[in-house]
Amino acid sequence: MSRSLEVQFLNMILKNPIIMASGTFGFGREYAEIYDIEKLGGLVSKGLTMNPRKGNPGIRVWETASGMMNSIGLENPGIDAFIQKELPFMKSLNLKHIINISGSSLEEYIQACEKISNENVDMIELNISCPNIKDGGIPFGIKQSTTRKVVKETRKVVKVPLMVKLSPDAENLLKIAHVCEEEGADAVSLVNTFKSFAIDIENKVKVFENTYAGLSGPCIKPIALRMVHEVSKSIQIPVMGIGGIMTYQDVLEYLMAGARAVQIGTANFINPKVGEMIIHDLEKYISNQPIENISEIIGIVD
């Protein structure tokens, strides 16, 4: 590889390690009107479910110190409408497209994965942070047993690369990562949002109708970075780092901690062109470094 930002993630060559995170970039259309998103290494679709979902009622976002909480509730058009109306656009882009899949039962995950795998997408990202309605509403990714089930069964139907997106709320993150590897996941991405709580003290009520919400943004970065470091040291499959990235320095930290690529979420809301900015800054960085390719720093810090 030439002196560049190009990285390899599984069988995919990414122009650079910058990928936009699920739920923060829609299907790419809105940002494509703001800048040339084909500069990006890739993008992950909004979380999709088998059937359309309206999402949660009430307040959906809440600002917090150096971050935000969300309770969007997976509003999405459903797999069929996505395949018809949005996938052709994503596929037409000169970047890697990753499809994020969610479900509230094992059957739903399997059906959705099978459908989307048949569309020959670049990769599937399995969001295992969704509550399992049959199992008391505990998210699949919290316990090893439910993680094992959902990875094993979806692996059987997924013919494209399968990446499992880990929840930082997992009972034992390292064991969960091992379970994913054992059951045939090609990669893992981490982290999803942290379960969190906010109270409206004026009215003495909870802010979110769903009680708890997902925390993201720079406030989670040091914890997420620690998790990426630990996980990438203990499994063989590649890791995609996510959580609180706002600048190219944050990206470098994740790469040095062991991530082969990164995803950027919340930062898109603060600066819609953050992807372009970070790639520009990384290019400048690498031109001043005694290395040929950005890959050389991956996992460089023990």
Add this chain to the structure above:
Amino acid sequence: MAIISFNQPLKNDFFLLKISGKYKADMGQFFMIRKDSQSMFLNRPMSVYDIKKDGIIFLYQVVGKGTSVLASCKKGDEISIYGPYGHGFPLNVKGSIALVGGGTGIAPLFYALKQLRKNKKLKFIHVYLGLQKKNEFESNFNDYTDSLIVHYGGFITDYIQYEKYNVIFSCGPLKMLEKIDRQAKNHGIEHYVSLEGRMACGIGACLACAIQTKNGNKHICKDGPVFKGEEIFYYE
């Protein structure tokens, strides 16, 4: 990043904020603005109050953390501004029109009024403003409207002479918009409302600002903030 030309305090926690640069927007569109600060993480949506050759003006009221940060801004400070976003009020309207604003909902109406002045098909434009207390910016409307009615406290909706109008643009608390919509329906008036909602991205990507409408889930930032009244207030 852009530079603040002025941030002028008015009565009752209102401010006029001017950001220098060249800007273009349709009436009713908004921008996302943010001052880099520990206590302001997300951008805040603000409607266009006015656009000048050398800058854009916002009218805002301090209601919480973010707007307090804005209030502390000084001339010469740097500020982030993104936009214009959203779909604004329709330009192509006919007959006679009333613009009705309550509280901070007044902000987009000044720019709308100035734009509507260019529409020669309109017979007259009346403006109704509902405020808690008298404020300095009210008189700006006098230069462009055929009639300005301002009411303090209570409900501005009680003072609107509905029979006079073919079209109403309104912006303010949801209750106010709903009251107007009921009357608009009775009088066969074309009614457009500008909605507010909590936002993160402002462009339709995060789905924070969803609202149920007659035609299913819509997103205020992208499909709105201006909607037809009948799309928002419908009864099954």
